[in-house]
Amino acid sequence: xxxxxxxxxxxxxxxxxLEADHTEIAEERARRQRRALIATxxxxxxxxxxxxxxxxxxxxxxxxxASVLRSAIEPQTAAVAIAVIGLNIHFGFTGLLNIGQxxxxxxxxxxxxxxxxRDVPLLFAVLIGLAAASxxxxxxxxxxxxxxxxxxxxxxxxxxxxxxxxxxxxxLTPVTGGSQGLPGSQYRDPFVNLSFxxxxxxxxxxFSYQNTGVNGWWIRFVAWLLVGICCVLxxxxxxxxWGRLLRGIREDEEAMRSLGKNVxxxxxxxxxxxxxxxxxxxxxxxxxxxxxxxxxxxxLTFFIWTALxxxxxxxxxxxxxxxxxxxxxxxxxxxxxxxxxxxxxLNTQQSDQFSWVVVGVILMLxxxxxxxGILGNKRELQFNA
Amino acid sequence: MQPPVSAHGLTARVRTLLGxxxxxxxxxxxxxxxxxxxxxxxxxxxxxxxxxCLLGTLRAGETLxxxxxxxxxxxxEQTATSGPDGRWSIEVTEEGxxxxxxxxxxxxxxxxxxxxxxxxxxxxxxxxVLFRLTGESDGSAVGGRSALIIQSAVSGLRLGLxxxxxxxxxxxxxxxxxxxxxxxxxxxxxxGIVAFIMVNWWGLPFLAAAVLTVLFCGFTGYFQxxxxxxxxxxxxxxLVQLMIVTIGLSLAMQYMFQVLVGAGTVRIIRExxxxxxxxxxxxxxxxxxxxxIAIVVLTVVGFALLRTRLGRATRAVSxxxxxxxxxxxxxxxxxxxxxxxxxxxxxxxxxxxxLVLNGxxxxxxxxxxxxxxAAVTLGGLGTAFGAxxxxxxxxxxxxxxxAFGLPGDLxxxxxxxxxxxxxxxxxxxxxxxxxxxG
Numbered sequence: 120x121x122x123x124x125x126x127x128x129x130x131x132x133x134x135x136x137l138e139a140d141h142t143e144i145a146e147e148r149a150r151r152q153r154r155a156l157i158a159t160x161x162x163x164x165x166x167x168x169x170x171x172x173x174x175x176x177x178x179x180x181x182x183x184x185a186s187v188l189r190s191a192i193e194p195q196t197a198a199v200a201i202a203v204i205g206l207n208i209h210f211g212f213t214g215l216l217n218i219g220q221x222x223x224x225x226x227x228x229x230x231x232x233x234x235x236x237r238d239v240p241l242l243f244a245v246l247i248g249l250a251a252a253s254x255x256x257x258x259x260x261x262x263x264x265x266x267x268x269x270x271x272x273x274x275x276x277x278x279x280x281x282x283x284x285x286x287x288x289x290x291l292t293p294v295t296g297g298s299q300g301l302p303g304s305q306y307r308d309p310f311v312n313l314s315f316x317x318x319x320x321x322x323x324x325x326f327s328y329q330n331t332g333v334n335g336w337w338i339r340f341v342a343w344l345l346v347g348i349c350c351v352l353x354x355x356x357x358x359x360x361w362g363r364l365l366r367g368i369r370e371d372e373e374a375m376r377s378l379g380k381n382v383x384x385x386x387x388x389x390x391x392x393x394x395x396x397x398x399x400x401x402x403x404x405x406x407x408x409x410x411x412x413x414x415x416x417x418x419l420t421f422f423i424w425t426a427l428x429x430x431x432x433x434x435x436x437x438x439x440x441x442x443x444x445x446x447x448x449x450x451x452x453x454x455x456x457x458x459x460x461x462x463x464x465l466n467t468q469q470s471d472q473f474s475w476v477v478v479g480v481i482l483m484l485x486x487x488x489x490x491x492g493i494l495g496n497k498r499e500l501q502f503n504a
Numbered sequence: 505m506q507p508p509v510s511a512h513g514l515t516a517r518v519r520t521l522l523g524x525x526x527x528x529x530x531x532x533x534x535x536x537x538x539x540x541x542x543x544x545x546x547x548x549x550x551x552x553x554x555x556x557c558l559l560g561t562l563r564a565g566e567t568l569x570x571x572x573x574x575x576x577x578x579x580x581e582q583t584a585t586s587g588p589d590g591r592w593s594i595e596v597t598e599e600g601x602x603x604x605x606x607x608x609x610x611x612x613x614x615x616x617x618x619x620x621x622x623x624x625x626x627x628x629x630x631x632x633v634l635f636r637l638t639g640e641s642d643g644s645a646v647g648g649r650s651a652l653i654i655q656s657a658v659s660g661l662r663l664g665l666x667x668x669x670x671x672x673x674x675x676x677x678x679x680x681x682x683x684x685x686x687x688x689x690x691x692x693x694x695x696g697i698v699a700f701i702m703v704n705w706w707g708l709p710f711l712a713a714a715v716l717t718v719l720f721c722g723f724t725g726y727f728q729x730x731x732x733x734x735x736x737x738x739x740x741x742x743l744v745q746l747m748i749v750t751i752g753l754s755l756a757m758q759y760m761f762q763v764l765v766g767a768g769t770v771r772i773i774r775e776x777x778x779x780x781x782x783x784x785x786x787x788x789x790x791x792x793x794x795x796x797i798a799i800v801v802l803t804v805v806g807f808a809l810l811r812t813r814l815g816r817a818t819r820a821v822s823x824x825x826x827x828x829x830x831x832x833x834x835x836x837x838x839x840x841x842x843x844x845x846x847x848x849x850x851x852x853x854x855x856x857x858x859l860v861l862n863g864x865x866x867x868x869x870x871x872x873x874x875x876x877x878a879a880v881t882l883g884g885l886g887t888a889f890g891a892x893x894x895x896x897x898x899x900x901x902x903x904x905x906x907a908f909g910l911p912g913d914l915x916x917x918x919x920x921x922x923x924x925x926x927x928x929x930x931x932x933x934x935x936x937x938x939x940x941x942g
Contacts, residue, residue: 216744262928268744269684270927273881277920280874284917289634417870421751428748465763472762479756486748487736 147498155434155494162440166191166447173325183454185325191447192326194334197342198224198403199419199446203426203438204349205396211432212357213389214369216272219259220397221419222279223252225412227398228405229286233294235306241313244306245402252398255282256391264386279420286412300411307333310406316340334407342403346439349396354435356392365389366433425482431495440493445478452477556627558602559593560634562586563909568637572610575633577602577625585610590652596625604633611637629769632912649907651784656907657900658785662860664899665798667872668892669853671879672805673846675891678880679822680835680842681733682743687750688876689869690757691847695721695854696864697761700772710773714855721851722844728753729843734836754870761866769863772855794856801852802892805845809888818842822887875902875916878923884936893934898922 169184190196202224209215231248239247259278263271285291287298295301314337316330329335356362364385367375376382401415408414422445430441453474457467465473491497558575562568568590574583578600586592596602605620617635625631674688698720702713732753736746777788809815820828821838829835857872858864879898883890898919905915926933 262924266927266931269885270931272684272747273877274924274927277874277878277923281917281920284914288911288913290911417873421755424748424751468767469763472759472767475759476756476763479752479754479759482752482755483749486745486752487739487741490741490745 147496151494151496155436158493159436159440162444170324179454179458183451183458186454187447187450188325190450191443192339192343193446194338194342194407195404196442196446197339197346198400199423199426200346200400200439200442201342201349201403202397202400203423203430203442204346204353205393205400206423206427207432207434207438208353208356208365208389208393208396210427211434211437212362212365212369213386213393214268215264215386215390215393216268217275217390217393218272218420218424219275219277219279220423221415221417222275222282223255223394223397224401224404224419225279225282225286225410225415226255227252227395227401228410228415229295230398231402232301232306232405232410235309236301241309244309245399248402249395249398252394252401253391256394257387260387260390264383264390276417276420280417283412283416295412296410298412300409300414302409303333303405303407306410307406310341311337338403338407345399345403349399350435350439357435361385361388425478425485428482428485428490428492431492433496434492434494437492437494444493448481449474449478555595555597556599556625557593557595557630558604558623558625558633559591559630560604560632561906561912562590562592562606562635562637568612568615570610571612572607573604573633574607575602575604583607597627599626600624604635606635653904653907654784655786656903658787660900660903661896662787662791662795662899663903664896665795665802666853666857666860667875667879667899668802668895669798669856670850670872671876671883671891671895672802672888673842673849674876675880675883675885675888676818676822676842677846678885679887680818680825680839681737683733683746683750684877685750686747686873687754687757688846688850689873690754690761691721691724691850691869692854692857692872693761693864693866693869694724694757695851696772696858696868697765697770697854697866698851699855699858700765700770700864703772704770713772714852717855718848718851721854722848725843725845725847726840728847729840733843734840758866758870765866767866769865771863772858777859788860790859794860797852797856801849805849806889806892814838814841819888871916875899875919878919882923882926882933884933887933887935890933890935 166188169188173181173185173188175181202220205223206217206220209217209220227248229248230251231244234244234247235241255278259271259274263274286295287300288295289297291297292299311331311333314331316335316337318330320327320329321336328339331337357365364375364380367378367380368382368385372382375385404415426441426445427438428441429445430439431437453471456465456473457470460470485492560573562571569586571586571592572583573586573592573594574581575594575596577596578598582594582596584592584594601622602625603620603622606617608617611617615637617637621633621635623631623633670688670692674685677683677685677688695717699710699713699717702708702716703710706713708716732749733746736749741749773790777790780787780789780792807815809819817828817833817838818841820831820833821835825835828838854864854869857868861868875898876895879894880891881894882897883892883894901919901922902915905918906912910918
């Protein structure tokens with residue numbers, strides 16, 4: 120199967136000497152950076168226009184725009200973005216097919232929330248959540264990382280489901296809350312108490328939230344700060360010798376092995392780091408809501424994949440852009456469908472469902488016509504795991 | 505890819521497999537035949553859009569039979585008695601909070617129950633009531649565990665056969681194209697939903713609707729192959745990307761089902777099925793029909809794969825597409841045929857699952873997707889007969905998990921755990937060839 124895609128890249132590398140190749144790659148990089156800049160600018164301008172419309176006018180369209188903007192800065196959007204950054208280390212940089220990222224999130228959330236309910240200090244609770252996901256990664260990686268890529272895919276998705284089924288076991292209700300889950304009030308307080316934002320409500324443009332509160336400015340601030348930190352972390356990681364090793368493994372495992380690198384160990388490190396980021400995302404995901412096994416199942420994993428491909432795998436900022444667009448575009452589609460299509464054809468609930476249909480179709484079209492996403496480099500995605 | 509397989513090795517494998525299958529079929533049947541036929545009993549409650557079921561299984565060491573349960577709530581007060589397998593069920597017609605109590609005098613010696621249980625009942629589904637029973641029954645209850653195991657084995661075989669219908673197609677798709685199709689689960693749901701629409705909206709008789717549904721599902725396979733999979737293969741899209749395309753398709757189809765028939769469970773046939781009781785085994789006539797049809801269809805598919813020209817060509821493409829193409833096989837035609845038959849089989853599985861499991865929902869397929877993957881991987885990726893064996897094993901594991909005292913919620917998890925464990929010792933699956941897989 121691999122032959123097909125390898126052929127596609129060949130013309131780029133044939134004939135030209137090393138020098139020509141270098142200038143070509145440099146040009147390509149400049150083109151790509153320009154494109155990325157334009158795409159990012161377009162998104163920012165789009166949001167700015169929505170902001171102006173939402174704050175200066177009233178009516179259906181401005182209110183749709185306001186809800187789009189609100190969904191873009193939701194703490195759960197940030198949480199998913201962190202998980203997407205983790206998946207980017209797996210899939211984008213190393214080529215590991217992890218289809219169980221929601222399982223890592225769920226495990227992190229359980230570890231964190233259960234630790235807090237057992238009176239563990241906040242920092243240690245977070246570490247417990249991360250450690251749980253790392254141990255999970257080790258457990259999954261040991262038998263599968265030496266096998267072909269699709270085995271990791273099957274094992275991760277199955278293991279993520281096992282965690283979900285175990286988490287919602289009625290016998291475990293005293294620990295995990297069973298299928299009802301753990302309500303946020305049981306583990307949220309230590310985090311909320313850290314806030315130095317004080318009481319009261321602040322309104323900025325279309326956003327009006329409590330300064331601290333359950334789902335206010337404080338959690339938004341921390342969540343997006345963490346997204347920023349993760350981006351910086353990934354930036355330095357992938358530019359390190361270790362990061363080049365990752366991409367080397369993605370492109371040609373055998374070549375790396377023949378250079379004397381321990382491919383298995385490096386893949387394992389990537390799996391653990393990406394999984395720990397997933398767990399961090401999971402912790403942020405449940406802080407404003409509750410730990411519920413069913414909210415972090417396969418569907419969430421699929422959303423994470425969509426967001427990653429939308430933004431562009433193997434890029435630094437792609438996961439963040441992809442996640443923001445994924446959630447806000449869906450709200451936009453839902454709002455427009457609700458406003459344009461008369462309720463006799465599609466009622467409110469059906470508009471919501473229809474927006475997901477569009478999301479599914481967008482995912483298909485995206486992978487078919489622009490597999491590298493908005494910011495990605497097509498050449499970096501010419502691999503087959 | 506895999507090396508071509510010698511005819512001798514193949515027949516040996518097939519023979520082992522047929523042996524295994526015969527064993528899987530015969531063991532429960534022998535157990536059934538050995539048990540004395542009993543009078544037909546009323547089958548437990550079946551949820552429908554207008555009614556919901558409160559149900560549970562009483563177990564304290566052994567299952568507890570002949571225990572009275574009374575339930576009070578918005579729909580009035582009702583009582584039920586647990587059957588030989590410890591199961592009881594009560595039909596309710598109003599949603600709301602119900603209080604279930606066990607009549608303590610009817611409990612066996614040494615078993616106590618911890619207070620009444622409240623449960624929020626919703627219509628159109630089974631609402632499980634869990635009593636906290638302490639102590640241990642001395643096992644004098646009628647039937648007991650062995651009866652439960654036999655009943656579960658038969659249900660497992662039923663689930664396994666229906667899974668096999670879908671899994672064989674999934675495995676053939678993987679074998680001939682290398683694609684793990686996540687949207688195959690939605691093809692299963694599609695069967696149930698289309699049959700529901702034809703019977704309930706268009707008023708077609710069930711059999712005609714079933715035939716039309718299978719044809720329609722086969723057509724969706726043809727259509728998808730023509731507009732999606734073939735052009736994409738030509739374009740040279742990687743397998744990972746193709747897999748994500750199927751994830752997108754799966755998402756779009758799931759929500760399309762919701763737009764069409766809503767998010768609740770719909771039933772193709774509203775009348776309660778006729779229960780048939782045979783010793784400790786209770787099945788509906790629909791289940792028996794479904795199992796029979798599945799066996800016939802699977803036999804036909806197996807025969808076609810082994811004996812017909814196209815079947816042989818399919819297996820050749822599965823083994824080595826390049827070699828098959830070089831020896832004059834029209835790979836494109838084979839792949840198209842595989843897509844058509846895989847989606848038609850999935851549609852058939854969907855109709856019968858909807859009948860047997862009392863309805864179909866937008867995510868019915870999603871529920872069994874991982875079981876399908878487990879079956880396909882367990883048997884050996886890309887081997888059609890392996891998928892059959894894998895599906896029956898998975899079906900049995902799923903249904904037998906609760907019978908061996910593990911929590912019923914874990915029945916899917918056990919199947920997946922077995923899959924992971926098997927991959928560690930035998931990554932090529934039960935019937936797969938030990939090749940280069942790493």
